Amino acid sequence: MKKERHVLVVFPHPDDEAFGVSGTIATHVANGTPVTYACLTLGEMGRNMGNPPFTTREKLPDIRKKELIEAAAAIGIQDLRMLGFRDKTIEFEDDEKLSNLIHSIIEEVHPSLIITFYPGYSVHPDHDATGAAVIRAVQKIPAEQRPKVNCVAFSKNCIEDLGEADIVHDIRAVADKKLAAIMAHRSQTEQMFKDMSERLKNEDPQVLARINYERFWTFTF
Amino acid sequence: MEPVELNTVQEAISRLANKDVYLHLETTNGAYASHNNESFFSAGAYIRNALVKYELGKITGNGPYRVGLKINLGWVYAEGITHFEMDEQDRLLLAGHDSEGKLAVSLEISRTPFK
Numbered sequence: 249m250k251k252e253r254h255v256l257v258v259f260p261h262p263d264d265e266a267f268g269v270s271g272t273i274a275t276h277v278a279n280g281t282p283v284t285y286a287c288l289t290l291g292e293m294g295r296n297m298g299n300p301p302f303t304t305r306e307k308l309p310d311i312r313k314k315e316l317i318e319a320a321a322a323i324g325i326q327d328l329r330m331l332g333f334r335d336k337t338i339e340f341e342d343d344e345k346l347s348n349l350i351h352s353i354i355e356e357v358h359p360s361l362i363i364t365f366y367p368g369y370s371v372h373p374d375h376d377a378t379g380a381a382v383i384r385a386v387q388k389i390p391a392e393q394r395p396k397v398n399c400v401a402f403s404k405n406c407i408e409d410l411g412e413a414d415i416v417h418d419i420r421a422v423a424d425k426k427l428a429a430i431m432a433h434r435s436q437t438e439q440m441f442k443d444m445s446e447r448l449k450n451e452d453p454q455v456l457a458r459i460n461y462e463r464f465w466t467f468t469f
Numbered sequence: 470m471e472p473v474e475l476n477t478v479q480e481a482i483s484r485l486a487n488k489d490v491y492l493h494l495e496t497t498n499g500a501y502a503s504h505n506n507e508s509f510f511s512a513g514a515y516i517r518n519a520l521v522k523y524e525l526g527k528i529t530g531n532g533p534y535r536v537g538l539k540i541n542l543g544w545v546y547a548e549g550i551t552h553f554e555m556d557e558q559d560r561l562l563l564a565g566h567d568s569e570g571k572l573a574v575s576l577e578i579s580r581t582p583f584k
Binding site: 293295296297298299300301304305306336371372373374403404439 | 470493495497499500501504507515552554556560562564566568569570571572573575577583584
């Protein structure tokens with residue numbers, strides 16, 4: 249992985265970074281690159297409450313905030329910013345206000361690489377709206393000064409429309425940190441992870457591929 | 470949260486009647502419902518901190534339960550309620566969870582605005 253000056257990660261929900269990106273982040277940190285993670289919401293609308301329920305709609309944000317802090321620490325993020333928006337409302341926010349806010353963070357940390365969701369190919373409305381806001385923010389910067397933008401995409405039509413991901417990171421060297429980040433988000437990932445750790449032990453190729461390789465599409469302006 | 474106890478919940482609903490109260494009402498299939506199953510028609514609705522006053526409120530059914538509130542000029546209702554909690558701020562939290570523990574509906578009533 250190329251050494252970057254500074255990496256800025258922008259996602260809407262705690263745990264958005266866990267499966268697809270945490271190995272890449274941990275690798276940048278190991279390379280000595282500072283990483284800023286701007287997380288727009290606290291995942292207030294998460295649905296996993298447990299059976300029997302372990303929390304309520306009102307207490308879930310506090311739990312997810314703690315999990316986010318723990319996950320960020322697990323992969324070595326030094327600069328975690330919680331931007332205070334509300335889960336599932338990003339697409340209804342003022343577009344200009346949102347992109348100005350992200351633009352101000354870009355101006356401040358001056359990243360050489362930004363990681364976010366690919367607008368239109370990321371399934372959750374918050375994902376698409378966040379990615380779109382990042383792209384608008386970068387477009388405010390003169391073309392020759394723009395950082396690279398690597399996008400995560402996983403909609404059913406993403407490969408058909410965008411082609412295969414042009415960047416694939418092998419993150420096996422930091423897989424333990426990635427698993428720790430996934431597990432830190434236990435309120436949302438525990439059920440999924442239970443199944444996954446069993447398959448991981450059995451070296452299920454599908455699960456190994458999902459853990460060990462992280463895929464990105466370079467955004468072209 | 471605990472499984473609904475009809476009498477306890479009914480008493481709480483009645484106690485909050487005829488007062489200005491803030492409502493949180495939400496139904497959801499989750500943002501991934503149509504991604505995981507393309508034939509699934511995903512729908513949901515959400516309102517937070519609606520200020521209302523109801524003259525009559527009832528919980529009915531045999532579980533999952535239904536809750537209806539007769540407000541000044543109309544109605545509020547939720548169905549699929551399985552669990553309740555009176556939290557430390559004396560708010561009545563009601564929710565419906567599916568067999569995997571995923572929230573499908575939530576109705577909450579508070580004397581003070583929700584955060």
